[in-house]
Amino acid sequence: MNKSLKRMATMQRMQITGFELFYAKGYYNTSVDDILKKLELSKGAFYYHFDSKEDFFVQIIQNLMARKLYNSLIEPLEGHDNPLTLITKCFDDAMETAVHNEMDFGCILSNFLTEFNGKNDIIIQHLNEIVTVWEVNLVTTLQKGKLNGFLDRHVDCEAVATFLMSSYFGVRTLMVGASPSAKKYRFMTQLRHYLKSIEAKTVNT
């Protein structure tokens, strides 16, 4: 096997396992040794490939978390359909995996934002970058929807994006508690209510 390929493969293996454990147990609550034990690798291997635990996590953000966000919350919004329909389906799908997945610990972004807030500004910056990517995409999608006549002309797309992100972060936190599917259902009914209120008024045409 090519050397640089092997290097990439090992680094990716480490990042995937690291991501799983960090997500499940939290960054500060997961030791480098925990990750290495699961990988059956040694300290030497880890610090050969990464400068520090922090550097390791930053790379996980950029490689794995960014991709995950894109797949679940950005890519589903592409296309020229009604953005409100797309957003509804996108949120529904994202929450559905949470309902059926025992290993779901809430919204990845939201969890880590909470964990690092006030503790590690560098990591917070990297996380905020991803949040911004989502926000920008949401706003763009909404604005396009407005141009295409799906949204009411008076809606503030940035405000809608903030509200949508807030509610999604929050419901994912609530869903880790009891009866996630009931909470999902309740949430979705109200989300539809809200989205309907910013829909283009067909009466006006």
Next chain:
Amino acid sequence: MNKSLKRMATMQRMQITGFELFYAKGYYNTSVDDILKKLELSKGAFYYHFDSKEDFFVQIIQNLMARKLYNSLIEPLEGHDNPLTLITKCFDDAMETAVHNEMDFGCILSNFLTEFNGKNDIIIQHLNEIVTVWEVNLVTTLQKGKLNGFLDRHVDCEAVATFLMSSYFGVRTLMVGASPSAKKYRFMTQLRHYLKSIEAKTVNT
């Protein structure tokens, strides 16, 4: 000074300082020594009054967090006015302190729920108790509002409560990032939109 009074006073001092540090730095990221250093007390004092760090935190939940939740999110909803107006003002006030307070690290409940999820079931149980108190109160307030003709007859009060709690948890997480006051403003405009959509339709009377 009476002995039991002194005991209470010391325990309360410890809990207040512990709460501040836990909220700012997280439970797992705050050591008992950190708290004792700020208090200028010793290990002996701490373990004389509390069984363990966990026991200490559970008491903080029951004494300080429960009270804080009541003051900021439950008590303001009392009365026979329009619950939608009360909720709007309640959220606005709760977020306003966050805007002006440098030491705001998001919603206390939401932060700790995230931190302990999957790590400490006992503490999660105690936190969920408080969340339930909030939920029950919200639902009751909304139902009363429906009876009094402020809400549309068809609204699902439990779903509204879930949606409100979600959005509040989430926006508090978002607000710890950049430009909290702008986010607050955007959030509030959309919250009003949403609440208007579940208002009683005066046309029907």
Next chain:
DNA sequence: CAGATTACAGACTAGGCAGTCTGTTTAAGT
């Protein structure tokens, strides 16, 4: 095949952690 570089292994260090234990001071009761 020789030598150089890569990709690890694992012992080790220094510091932090929750919790224990023994001792000392303070204050209440009599």
Next chain:
DNA sequence: ACTTAAACAGACTGCCTAGTCTGTAATCTG
């Protein structure tokens, strides 16, 4: 004033943690 228990002080233990360092096997290169 003497006793007794409460309210601490602080050294100590055992364990965990991030990161270092030296050694070694595997692999590529000439």
